[in-house]
Amino acid sequence: MTDALKNARRIVVKVGSSLVTNEGRGVDAEAVGNWCRQMAALAGQGREVVMVSSGAIAEGMKRLGWSVRPKEIHELQAAAAVGQMGLAQIYESKLSEHGMGSAQVLLTHADLADRERYLNARSTLLTLLSHRVIPVINENDTVVNDEIKVGDNDTLGALVANLVEADALVILTDQKGLYSADPRKDPNARFIDVAQAGAPELEQMAGGAGSSIGKGGMITKILAAKRAAKSGASTVIAWGREPDVLVRLASGEAIGTALIAPTQKMAARKQWMADHLQMRGAVVVDDGATAKLRDGGKSLLPIGVVEVTGEFHRGDVIAVRSLAGVEIARGLANYSSSEARLIARKPSSEFERLLGFTGEPEMIHRDNLVLA
């Protein structure tokens, strides 16, 4: 049960600061090059890969000649801004060496908490993936403070896995995986090769960061696995310097600690939609659209919408009803109720004239739609 990655089509890979910056000595070009080569190999197998990379603050400190981590938040933010340039540089050059495009995406907690920005981030990331581009994500440390930040990139990795509905999250770190206790402190710590994500006993095993470079330690990784499992993604925690770690994991080899999601992706999504007992609105669709959704697994286009009820925003879960009033599906609305009223029954060629902007061609994309 440890081949968590073998059938994964969409994978989020997170690498920690100590690995990326060689314990704070500066960006480790060889290590980054190795992960980029492997990510390109996975893309060559038809998989989609998103990178969440830490290291901005550590690299910024190096570039600024600071040997001690500053206490002042504005100094940390300045270091992050300087170091992020280094991360962007190295990922861009190493990914392009391996024939892959790259993109920098800096996110904050607010971006993921706001339903509209969440949906925007999601469609941008999915668009990048469809163009063979590897998004390289970090927290936008320069503009966040303690109250509003995600705080550690293990959590950010899980949030991104939820956002793009990844099949798996791989957390690369400076240990071979999870042990029954911090191996830096307990030489008798036992290696855990597989467990269920979210199992409460794991939280007792995991301690804080092992070095002054790392942020969250093992506990944030365990909690990240629990969070990723909510959207059906399993997590693997592995040593980032293990030769060909990503390629070998993807071929089904058991490396590191696999934390298996108890629910499948589709079931997790259905559950999430079903949990929306009170939806803010609905669209009534014609018979043609009903048939396309039910039998063809297609997206819902505005041209098939005959009526819009309630008041909702872009990103809200809404119901889709047939002319007979039966709920046939639920999904995330790409348009607010007022926009939807303007474009109902209309082809996408008219959206710009009616709305003043060109949005998505779908009212609900099939990836965001669950049949009743």
Ligand SMILES: Nc1ncnc2c1ncn2[C@@H]1O[C@H](COP(=O)(O)OP(=O)(O)O)[C@@H](O)[C@H]1O
């Ligand atoms: N139960 C555990 N198993 C493995 N490592 C643990 C455990 N508890 C605490 N740790 C510590 O967590 C560290 C990894 O976390 P961290 O330093 O934040 O790395 P990263 O920068 O990769 O996120 C390890 O070096 C280790 O000392």
Ligand SMILES: N[C@@H](CCC(=O)OP(=O)(O)O)C(=O)O
């Ligand atoms: N966003 C920060 C990293 C925060 C973080 O979680 O670090 P780590 O525990 O090394 O993954 C940075 O780029 O410096």
